[in-house]
Every structure is written in C-alpha cells, then in structure tokens.
Amino acid sequence: MATRHLYLLRHGAADALGHLTPAGERQAELTGRRLARLPVDAVWHSPxxxxxxxxxxxxxxxxxxxxxxxxxxxxxxxxVPADPPPAWAPFFDGYDAEEAAAGERLADALTARFARPAATETHEVLITHTYPVAWLVRDALNAPRPAWLGLSCGNTALTVIEYRDTTTPTVVLHNDMGHLPADLRWTGFGPGIHP
Structure with a gap:
C-alpha cells in the first residue's frame, strides 16, 4: 500500500518585510537536519x-x-465563516464575498493537489504558512470548515499527515518543535505562556 507522506512546515521566523531573520534561517537549518534521514522526494514551497x-x-x-x-x-x-467567533470578527472585517470566494478556491486547489494518496510511496515537504497548514490538518481530520481558525503553528514546527488509498488520512504529528532549542520555539505565536 503506497503512502503519501506530507511534512508540513510554516516558514522560518521572518521580519516585517517578509524576509527570514537570523533566527528563521537557524530554524530552517535545524529542520533540514531533522528531515535529512528521510527519503524526501520533493520540497514544495509557497512563492x-x-x-x-x-x-x-x-x-x-x-x-x-x-x-x-x-x-x-x-x-x-x-x-471566512458566516458568523466568525467574536475574537476573530475584526480579522475578517473588510473581506468581501469576492475575496472570500477566491480564498476558498485556493484552499480547494491546495487539498486537490496535496491532500490525497499518491500512486507510489512519496515523501514531500511543504513549506507554507500558518493558514494552509491549518487547512490541511482540518481537512485530514474531516473537521468543519471553520475549525481551521483554532489550528495555529509555530515557525518550522513540523506537522505530518499520511495519505493512503485504504484509510482516511492520518495526522501523525502537529506543531512538533522538538528539533528546535527553547529559544527558537513558539515564534510566530502571540505573547503568552507556552509549554
């Protein structure tokens, strides 16, 4: 039974202009070392x-x-939920129906391309952003569409999903930061207490 292994990562920590910081470069380096023992076929990244x-x-x-x-x-x-949770309402303020529809089309294209079994055993790394990772996890769990709102992830935190023809997707890991030292963990999250 062929398995499609997806290793999902949010990019390394970045500055306000969208470029990696030295911490983000170190996070990417450490993640590469963690994945080096795997037979990775492809690394796909956001543009x-x-x-x-x-x-x-x-x-x-x-x-x-x-x-x-x-x-x-x-x-x-x-x-964009029809009735977003109150804490998220300001975030969605200003999204019109056309923007929401474009986002949904892109989300559907994401799952159509990556959230399915492959004909042969594959190991693919996807380097993206918080929301696409959350969307793929939500899809794998067959959770309602608004559930993506509660699935944040840290910079270079590892999420692994496996796809097979014979079963539903398996979320193996979510938001695993074990490859990062304490000072490089939890970047990308707001202030607060983190385990």
Missing part, C-alpha cells in the same frame, strides 16, 4: 520569499530532492 528561502536552506540537507514553488501554498485565508 513568497520567506518560504522560498526556508526551502533552499532546508533542502541543502536533502540531496536528490527537487525544490519548486507551488502556488497553492501561498499565504491565504481559506475560509
């Missing part, structure tokens, strides 16, 4: 600079893996 740079750093540890952009991985809002 945004922070994701592309993360992919290049990480892929240096994955000889033989192809590295290419995937437009479906760009940072986007995958779903």
């Amino acid at each position: 945004l600079p922070r994701a592309e740079r993360s992919a290049r750093i990480l892929a240096a540890h994955l000889p033989g893996a192809t590295v290419a952009p995937a437009p479906e991985l760009v940072d986007h809002i995958p779903h």
Whole structure:
C-alpha cells in the first residue's frame, strides 16, 4: 500500500518585510537536519520569499530532492465563516464575498493537489504558512470548515499527515518543535505562556 507522506512546515521566523531573520534561517537549518534521514522526494514551497528561502536552506540537507514553488501554498485565508467567533470578527472585517470566494478556491486547489494518496510511496515537504497548514490538518481530520481558525503553528514546527488509498488520512504529528532549542520555539505565536 503506497503512502503519501506530507511534512508540513510554516516558514522560518521572518521580519516585517517578509524576509527570514537570523533566527528563521537557524530554524530552517535545524529542520533540514531533522528531515535529512528521510527519503524526501520533493520540497514544495509557497512563492513568497520567506518560504522560498526556508526551502533552499532546508533542502541543502536533502540531496536528490527537487525544490519548486507551488502556488497553492501561498499565504491565504481559506475560509471566512458566516458568523466568525467574536475574537476573530475584526480579522475578517473588510473581506468581501469576492475575496472570500477566491480564498476558498485556493484552499480547494491546495487539498486537490496535496491532500490525497499518491500512486507510489512519496515523501514531500511543504513549506507554507500558518493558514494552509491549518487547512490541511482540518481537512485530514474531516473537521468543519471553520475549525481551521483554532489550528495555529509555530515557525518550522513540523506537522505530518499520511495519505493512503485504504484509510482516511492520518495526522501523525502537529506543531512538533522538538528539533528546535527553547529559544527558537513558539515564534510566530502571540505573547503568552507556552509549554
């Protein structure tokens, strides 16, 4: 039974202009070292600079893996709930129906391309952003569309989903930061207490 292994990552920590910080480069380096023992076939990345740079750093540890952009991985809002939770209402203020529909089309393209079994055993790294990772986890769990709102992830935190023809998807890991030292964990989250 062939398995499609997806290793989902949010890009490394970035500055306000969207470029990796030194901490983000270190996060990508450490993630590459963690994944180096796997038979990775491809590294797909968002076309945004922070994701592309993360992919290049990480892929240096994955000889033989192809590295290419995937437009479906760009940072986007995958779903605008009809009645968002009050804490999220300001976030969605100003999204019109056309923008919401475009985001949903992109989210559907993301799942159509990556959230399915492959004909052969594959190991693919997807370097993207918080919301596409949340969307793929929500899809794998068959959770309602608004559930993506509660699924944040840290910079270069590892999420693994496996797809097979014979079963529903398996979420193996979510938001695992074990490859990062304490000072590089929880970047990308707001202030607060983190385990």
